[in-house]
Amino acid sequence: MVISEAKAKSKIKLYLKIMVWLTILTVVEIFVPKLSIGKTSIGWLLVIFASVKAAIVGWYYMHLSYETSWLKWVAVSPLIAAFYAGVLILEAPSRPYSEYYSAPKRVVKKLHHGEGHGDHKKDSHDSEDSDH
Amino acid sequence: MGHSLAKQEYDEFGKASHGKVGMWFFLVTDALAFSGFLIGYAILRVSNPNWPKPDEVLGIPLSALATFLLICSSVTMVVAQTWGEAGQSKKMAKYLALTAIGGMIFLGIQAYEYVHLAHAVGMTFSDFVSGPPQFASSFYVVTGFHGLHVLSGVIYLWIIFFRTIMGKHDNGRVNHVEICGLFWHFVDLVWILVFTFIYLL
Numbered sequence: 001m002v003i004s005e006a007k008a009k010s011k012i013k014l015y016l017k018i019m020v021w022l023t024i025l026t027v028v029e030i031f032v033p034k035l036s037i038g039k040t041s042i043g044w045l046l047v048i049f050a051s052v053k054a055a056i057v058g059w060y061y062m063h064l065s066y067e068t069s070w071l072k073w074v075a076v077s078p079l080i081a082a083f084y085a086g087v088l089i090l091e092a093p094s095r096p097y098s099e100y101y102s103a104p105k106r107v108v109k110k111l112h113h114g115e116g117h118g119d120h121k122k123d124s125h126d127s128e129d130s131d132h
Numbered sequence: 133m134g135h136s137l138a139k140q141e142y143d144e145f146g147k148a149s150h151g152k153v154g155m156w157f158f159l160v161t162d163a164l165a166f167s168g169f170l171i172g173y174a175i176l177r178v179s180n181p182n183w184p185k186p187d188e189v190l191g192i193p194l195s196a197l198a199t200f201l202l203i204c205s206s207v208t209m210v211v212a213q214t215w216g217e218a219g220q221s222k223k224m225a226k227y228l229a230l231t232a233i234g235g236m237i238f239l240g241i242q243a244y245e246y247v248h249l250a251h252a253v254g255m256t257f258s259d260f261v262s263g264p265p266q267f268a269s270s271f272y273v274v275t276g277f278h279g280l281h282v283l284s285g286v287i288y289l290w291i292i293f294f295r296t297i298m299g300k301h302d303n304g305r306v307n308h309v310e311i312c313g314l315f316w317h318f319v320d321l322v323w324i325l326v327f328t329f330i331y332l333l
Contacts, residue, residue, distance in 0.1 A: 002304040008218035012211050019207045023200060030196055033187055033332050043333060050328035054321045061210050061317045063310075070144035071156060078160055081167030088171055092178045 018060050025053050155311045159318050162281075166322050169277060170329055173270040184263040189253060190271075190331050191245065198241045199327045205234030206320040209313045216296075216306035224309070225296045231316065232289035235282050242279050246272075271330060278326055281319045288312050 029049040033042055058064050064075055145153050177183045212227030249268075254261030260268035292312045295301060301309055 002219040003214075003217045005218055005220075008214045008220075011214045015207055015210045015214070019203060022203045026196065026199055026203070029328065029332065030192060046328050046333050050325050053324045057206065057317055057321045057324065061206050061320075062314055067148060068144060068146040071146070071148055071153065074153075074156055074160060078163035078167060081164060081171065085167070085171045085174060089174050089178055092175045095179060 015060070018056060022053055022056060025049060029053075149307050149311075151307060151311050152314065155314045159314065162318070163322070166274075166277065166325075169270075169274045170325070173274055173330065176264075176266045176270055180264050180266065182264055184267055186331055186333070189255070189263075189267075190249070192331060194241060194245060195327060195331050198238050199323060201234055201238050201241070202320045202323050205231045205238070206317050208234065209316050213306055213309050213313050216301055216309050217304050219302070219304050221296055221299065221302050224301065224306075225293055228289060228293040228296060228309070232286050232293060235286040235289065235316075239279065239282055239286070242275065242282075274326055274330055278319070278322055281322070285316050285319050288315060 029046065032045050032049065035042060035045075037045075058075060062075075064072055067075075148156075208227045208230040212224045212231060215221075215223035215227065249255040255268040255271065257272050258269060259265045289312060292301075292309055295308070
C-alpha cells in the first residue's frame, strides 16, 4: 500500500500546479464584475468560473478521477439543484412584488433609539396587557 | 464465499472503502442543503428590485484572501494525505496541522468580517441599514452555515492529527485521513461557489 517517496513528490507537484491554476482563476474572477459587457454576460462568466474551479477541486483534490463511474454519478447528483434553481429564478419575477421586501427602516430606528426607552416600553406593554 | 459476495456487492464503487462511499453520500445531502440556501438567496434577490450590489457592501479583497487561504489549506490536506500514503506520518501530521490552522485563520477572518459588517456597515442578522433586511439575513445564513462547516472541519482535522501522532495512520493506512480530506475539500468547494454567488455576482 505504501507508495515511494518519488511518487509522492510527483503527486504533490501536480497538486501545487493545480493550486496555482485555482489561484489564477480566482484572481481573474475578481475582475469579471468590473468588465463592461453587460450584467447577464458577467453572470454567466462568473457561473462558468465557479463551476470550473469547483470541478477542478472535485476531480483532483477529492480524487474523483480515480473513482468508478458509479461514484462519479453520485458525486455530481446534487447538480440537479442547478436545474431547480433555474426554474425557480425564472419563475420568481412573475410573482407580485411584496411590500414586505422594502420595510427595514423602523426596525433600525428601534435599534438606535431603543436603549433608553427599554423599561418604558415594557411598562406600556404590560399595561396594554392588563387592559385586555 | 462470503468474501466474494461482499466484493461483488461493492463492485460499483471499486476500491473505495465503505467509509468513503458513506462520506460521499453525506456530502451529496450536504450539497443539497447548501443548494437550498443559495436558491433561497437567489429567489429573494430576483424578487427584490432594491437589492444592493454585493461588491459595494461586502469587502471583496478580504474574502478573496479567505478564498485563497481555503485553497491553500486544501492543498496542504492533499499533501498530508500523499505523505501518509508514502508512510511518512510525521510529515503528514505537520501538513494536517497546517490545514487545521488555515481553517482557524479563515474562521478568524469571518469573525472579523461579521463584526465589521454589523458595526460599520449596519448589517445585522435581521436588519440592514441601507437596503432590504433579506440581504443581510440571507448573507449570514449562507456564510454562517459554511462557517459551521469550517468549524466542524477544523475539529475533525485536529482529531485526525492526534490520531496520526498516536500512530493510527502509519504505514500508508490513510483511509480515515482521506475521508476527512473529502469533507475538507467539500468545504473549500462550497466556499468557491459561495464566494462567487454571494460576493461577486
